[in-house]
Amino acid sequence: DAEITQSPRHKITETGRQVTLACHQTWNHNNMFWYRQDLGHGLRLIHYSYGVQDTNKGEVSDGYSVSRSNTEDLPLTLESAASSQTSVYFCASSGVAALSYNEQFFGPGTRLTVL
Amino acid sequence: GEDVEQSLFLSVREGDSSVINCTYTDSSSTYLYWYKQEPGAGLQLLTYIFSNMDMKQDQRLTVLLNKKDKHLSLRIADTQTGDSAIYFCAETLCPRAGNMLTFGGGTRLMVKP
Numbered sequence: 287d288a289e290i291t292q293s294p295r296h297k298i299t300e301t302g303r304q305v306t307l308a309c310h311q312t313w314n315h316n317n318m319f320w321y322r323q324d325l326g327h328g329l330r331l332i333h334y335s336y337g338v339q340d341t342n343k344g345e346v347s348d349g350y351s352v353s354r355s356n357t358e359d360l361p362l363t364l365e366s367a368a369s370s371q372t373s374v375y376f377c378a379s380s381g382v383a384a385l386s387y388n389e390q391f392f393g394p395g396t397r398l399t400v401l
Numbered sequence: 402g403e404d405v406e407q408s409l410f411l412s413v414r415e416g417d418s419s420v421i422n423c424t425y426t427d428s429s430s431t432y433l434y435w436y437k438q439e440p441g442a443g444l445q446l447l448t449y450i451f452s453n454m455d456m457k458q459d460q461r462l463t464v465l466l467n468k469k470d471k472h473l474s475l476r477i478a479d480t481q482t483g484d485s486a487i488y489f490c491a492e493t494l495c496p497r498a499g500n501m502l503t504f505g506g507g508t509r510l511m512v513k514p
Contacts, residue, residue, distance in 0.1 A: 328506040388493075
């Protein structure tokens with residue numbers, strides 16, 4: 287079955303370190319998204335991609351970067367981790383599909399703690 | 402700009418109906434969605450409604466849309482303990498163009514036996 291996976295599921299790191307969170311989908315979806323979830327803020331969009339070599343900034347992109355070298359993967363990098371980036375991170379994907387409502391499929395999330 | 406708001410918490414007894422409310426500010430929204438998040442998991446699409454509809458029913462779920470007041474609600478009939486989760490409403494302006502969603506803060510539904 288097609289799926290979207292994230293790794294690691296839990297990560298503890300120190301302030302200033304570079305961290306990369308992986309996202310892999312097997313639906314062959316063109317569109318991929320990274321969100322962070324914080325209490326009281328719901329989900330906020332960090333970066334998104336509409337296809338290979340395409341990346342775009344979302345609402346809260348400062349301190350994060352992404353790259354899209356293939357259809358399946360959109361890794362999220364925290365260049366220099368800060369305590370304010372402690373959060374739960376979700377990756378999602380959607381297809382340019384016959385489904386007009388264009389559902390987004392979410393991964394299980396990565397809980398990141400920056401000490 | 403876009404802003405989607407929800408109340409934080411709702412508690413109901415098993416078997417009662419639950420009504421989760423959402424308000425949004427962008428009148429150009431074309432699709433509105435309800436996603437469910439169970440503990441420790443990602444979000445799953447529950448249902449959606451197109452902006453030219455007033456109501457949509459899907460088994461125990463009823464979605465009501467009041468475009469004039471920019472108000473969306475999700476009613477869950479005969480609420481079960483398995484319905485305990487966080488419910489997010491979301492909107493999009495253009496689902497075909499990559500489906501950027503704006504989410505509300507989520508409503509935590511607690512169902513008491």
